[in-house]
Amino acid sequence: MTALVWLIPIALFLGGLGLAAFLWALKTGQFDDLEGAAWRILEDDPREKSDHS
Amino acid sequence: MSLSMTAAPSAAMNNSQESENRFGSATLTVENMACGACMNSIENCLNSLSGVNSARANLSVKRVFVSYDPHSVSIKDLLEILGTQGYRAAEYFEDGLTEQKDPNRDLLKRVGVAGFAAANIMLLSVSVWAGAGSDMSSSTQTLFHWLSALIALPAIAYAGQPFFASAFEVLKAGRLTMDVPISLAIILATGMSLYQTVLGTTQVYFDAGVTLLFFLLSGRYLDQMMRRKAHNAAQNLLSLQSMWATVINEDGTAEQKSARDIEIGEHVLVTKGQQIPVDGRLLSGTSLIDENLITGETLPRSAKPQDFLYAGTINLSDTIQIEAKAVNDSTLHAEIGRLMTLAEQARGKYVRIADRAARIYAPTVHLLGALAFLLWILYGAGWEYALTIAISVLIITCPCALALAVPAVQVVAASRLFRSGMILKSSDGLERLADIDTVVFDKTGTLTTGIPELINVAQIPAEILQQAARLSVSSQHPYAQAIVHIARSIGLIIRPASSTVEVAGSGIKSEYGGQECRLGNWAWVHADLDFQSSPPNDGEATLYYRSGQGKITPFVFQDRLRSDATFVIDILKKSGLQLMILSGDRISAVRETARRLSIANWYGQQKPDEKFARLEALRSDGAKILMIGDGLNDAPSLAAGHASLSPSSAARICQTSADVIYQGEKLNPIIEVLAIAKMTRKLSLQNFAIAAGYNAVCIPLAVAGLVTPLVAAIAMSASSMVVTLNALRLSSSKLELIK
Numbered sequence: 001m002t003a004l005v006w007l008i009p010i011a012l013f014l015g016g017l018g019l020a021a022f023l024w025a026l027k028t029g030q031f032d033d034l035e036g037a038a039w040r041i042l043e044d045d046p047r048e049k050s051d052h053s
Numbered sequence: 054m055s056l057s058m059t060a061a062p063s064a065a066m067n068n069s070q071e072s073e074n075r076f077g078s079a080t081l082t083v084e085n086m087a088c089g090a091c092m093n094s095i096e097n098c099l100n101s102l103s104g105v106n107s108a109r110a111n112l113s114v115k116r117v118f119v120s121y122d123p124h125s126v127s128i129k130d131l132l133e134i135l136g137t138q139g140y141r142a143a144e145y146f147e148d149g150l151t152e153q154k155d156p157n158r159d160l161l162k163r164v165g166v167a168g169f170a171a172a173n174i175m176l177l178s179v180s181v182w183a184g185a186g187s188d189m190s191s192s193t194q195t196l197f198h199w200l201s202a203l204i205a206l207p208a209i210a211y212a213g214q215p216f217f218a219s220a221f222e223v224l225k226a227g228r229l230t231m232d233v234p235i236s237l238a239i240i241l242a243t244g245m246s247l248y249q250t251v252l253g254t255t256q257v258y259f260d261a262g263v264t265l266l267f268f269l270l271s272g273r274y275l276d277q278m279m280r281r282k283a284h285n286a287a288q289n290l291l292s293l294q295s296m297w298a299t300v301i302n303e304d305g306t307a308e309q310k311s312a313r314d315i316e317i318g319e320h321v322l323v324t325k326g327q328q329i330p331v332d333g334r335l336l337s338g339t340s341l342i343d344e345n346l347i348t349g350e351t352l353p354r355s356a357k358p359q360d361f362l363y364a365g366t367i368n369l370s371d372t373i374q375i376e377a378k379a380v381n382d383s384t385l386h387a388e389i390g391r392l393m394t395l396a397e398q399a400r401g402k403y404v405r406i407a408d409r410a411a412r413i414y415a416p417t418v419h420l421l422g423a424l425a426f427l428l429w430i431l432y433g434a435g436w437e438y439a440l441t442i443a444i445s446v447l448i449i450t451c452p453c454a455l456a457l458a459v460p461a462v463q464v465v466a467a468s469r470l471f472r473s474g475m476i477l478k479s480s481d482g483l484e485r486l487a488d489i490d491t492v493v494f495d496k497t498g499t500l501t502t503g504i505p506e507l508i509n510v511a512q513i514p515a516e517i518l519q520q521a522a523r524l525s526v527s528s529q530h531p532y533a534q535a536i537v538h539i540a541r542s543i544g545l546i547i548r549p550a551s552s553t554v555e556v557a558g559s560g561i562k563s564e565y566g567g568q569e570c571r572l573g574n575w576a577w578v579h580a581d582l583d584f585q586s587s588p589p590n591d592g593e594a595t596l597y598y599r600s601g602q603g604k605i606t607p608f609v610f611q612d613r614l615r616s617d618a619t620f621v622i623d624i625l626k627k628s629g630l631q632l633m634i635l636s637g638d639r640i641s642a643v644r645e646t647a648r649r650l651s652i653a654n655w656y657g658q659q660k661p662d663e664k665f666a667r668l669e670a671l672r673s674d675g676a677k678i679l680m681i682g683d684g685l686n687d688a689p690s691l692a693a694g695h696a697s698l699s700p701s702s703a704a705r706i707c708q709t710s711a712d713v714i715y716q717g718e719k720l721n722p723i724i725e726v727l728a729i730a731k732m733t734r735k736l737s738l739q740n741f742a743i744a745a746g747y748n749a750v751c752i753p754l755a756v757a758g759l760v761t762p763l764v765a766a767i768a769m770s771a772s773s774m775v776v777t778l779n780a781l782r783l784s785s786s787k788l789e790l791i792k
Binding site: 004008011012015016018019022023026031032033034035036038039040042043 | 088089090092093110111112113114158161162165166169172173176193200204
């Protein structure tokens with residue numbers, strides 16, 4: 001029983017962490033171009049100009 | 054990967070703060086950005102341009118966001134360099150009609166919150182259910198319920214807002230939609246669960262309320278994402294239609310401008326072959342104007358100074374100057390606008406299937422709840438128990454399956470349409486398409502390609518054809534181009550004739566081997582002869598060619614049918630639909646098209662208001678009309694039809710009023726969209742039947758007081774699953790229009 005006292009808060013905290021990560025990803029526009037992102041991982045040549053853009 | 058993805062926008066943000074004055078930004082839409090390789094080469098090609106700070110392509114929406122220095126590079130340069138790489142690009146702009154900024158992201162946030170809450174509450178609920186049979190003490194149970202409440206209340210208050218707000222709006226207007234029972238069920242489930250938690254009993258439904266909310270939000274998000282995708286595609290198409298115009302300033306200098314920046318009263322130069330960018334009055338020059346998109350007429354009209362010209366028409370023969378006029382000045386536009394408002398009012402009265410169901414469903418369920426309450430009171434139960442029963446009736450009948458019934462099918466249908474190159478624009482378009490019994494076609498640009506073809510080529514000696522082609526090469530007239538096209542296709546070599554003279558509305562002449570050659574109408578080829586005779590046939594679709602004193606050769610033209618027109622019309626007829634052609638083109642041309650497609654019902658030379666009146670007459674006879682058209686003259690009819698389709702080559706105004714826009718050179722999408730619409734309706738009705746069946750079983754149980762939280766959870770999720778799975782059948786099922 002006493003295990004619940006700290007297990008439940010930990011579970012909720014971890015869940016909340018996931019939610020926060022999702023909201024952060026959403027806010028930074030990572031869901032804006034799902035098709036493009038799939039292709040971008042295949043790019044291997046570092047382009048000088050767009051590296052800092 | 055996520056690091057590199059996020060680094061870009063945040064770095065761009067920092068940059069833009071300090072360099073806001075130095076850099077401009079633009080969004081370009083690129084039509085043929087198809088894969089990652091395109092994306093890569095577009096970015097590289099733009100980045101290689103000096104003056105471009107950064108370019109980032111978005112493959113999902115087929116756009117590039119460019120930040121550039123306006124002093125060293127212009128948007129036109131950006132478009133040109135993309136053009137050299139083979140990418141058709143245009144500056145992207147949003148219509149005035151565009152919805153507010155990205156509602157999708159807001160909805161996705163709510164989906165995330167609801168999902169988090171649903172998962173955690175479910176975890177607690179499962180523990181309670183599992184513990185019910187074993188050693189869980191009631192104090193632990195109550196603790197778990199309190200924890201659930203702690204998660205559920207803020208989550209519902211935040212994530213449920215779209216439903217609550219919409220239900221409130223609808224109730225205020227005195228109507229009923231599905232959002233009303235949804236909101237009521239969620240609020241009641243939560244309220245009662247909270248009450249039971251305080252009492253410390255077991256009738257707690259937080260999990261059901263939040264899970265329902267999560268499912269419904271996901272459905273709504275998918276629905277909106279499809280709509281957004283369609284909207285994006287439509288916007289891209291429209292942006293690609295926008296163009297550059299040459300404006301002559303008062304000091305005589307020429308300036309390149311985007312067509313939508315042209316102001317009233319400015320003088321615009323339109324060279325041969327260019328599309329006229331604005332409505333305006335012809336100032337100087339005479340020319341042939343192709344008004345196909347406006348009137349449906351395949352033959353160009355000759356225009357002289359003071360004539361009014363419409364945006365979207367094409368200048369065929371000479372360079373002209375026009376004075377830009379406001380859209381409202383043009384009587385045609387004003388007339389079309391008036392007719393469209395009239396037509397859209399009628400369509401606005403359409404009530405969606407789901408809302409029709411809600412009108413019956415909501416009062417019935419609420420009445421049953423009240424009845425259950427009364428019965429239990431009369432039976433002698435305490436008011437608290439009776440209320441619990443009444444609320445559990447409302448919850449068990451919670452419109453989960455019912456609310457998913459139509460949206461689930463709609464989402465699958467829209468994505469299937471999108472895969473086949475069709476853009477579903479209105480949310481109830483598919484429902485209306487399933488109703489139709491009459492199909493009305495525009496001719497030019499819809500049934501036909503709008504491009505004439507030479508049909509008597511077999512009777513023309515190759516040498517004559519070659520000579521005529523030499524003259525035609527310099528002309529933009531559709532008939533001349535048809536001659537060149539056919540001459541090239543049979544392998545003739547065409548050397549352009551020197552010093553050709555083209556007289557708008559008459560013909561072309563030149564010297565060849567010391568003899569004068571003339572190609573044009575009957576009067577033109579006889580102009581330097583002493584005798585005149587009447588033309589052999591009506592002469593409208595015929596050109597004549599004469600070299601020196603030689604024989605006169607007729608060239609007969611016909612509007613080319615779309616390649617699968619006969620096949621598609623045949624299928625539509627077999628499926629029992631009434632067909633009709635309403636065209637603005639010459640009667641003889643319409644008669645010929647109708648004959649070739651064997652459509653008995655046809656009308657030619659119809660003005661926009663006449664087309665509209667015919668549709669109104671048909672409609673008052675009870676016909677449900679599907680209007681298919683592409684010209685400005687079809688716009689009111691498109692709005693007047695019960696449903697409407699437009700090809701992606703259609704005038705802007707048509708794309709705005711059509712329910713579905715189809716891409717490609719074929720008519721086949723018409724069959725496909727009708728079949729999908731029929732299937733969508735069938736599956737929606739099936740889903741309603743499933744939901745109704747579920748309710749028929751569960752309501753008696755609830756009224757009898759036999760529903761425990763576990764039974765409720767299983768029954769409700771099972772019905773939602775069945776409905777969703779049934780909807781998914783649409784994505785792969787074979788389509789057949791004819792039974």
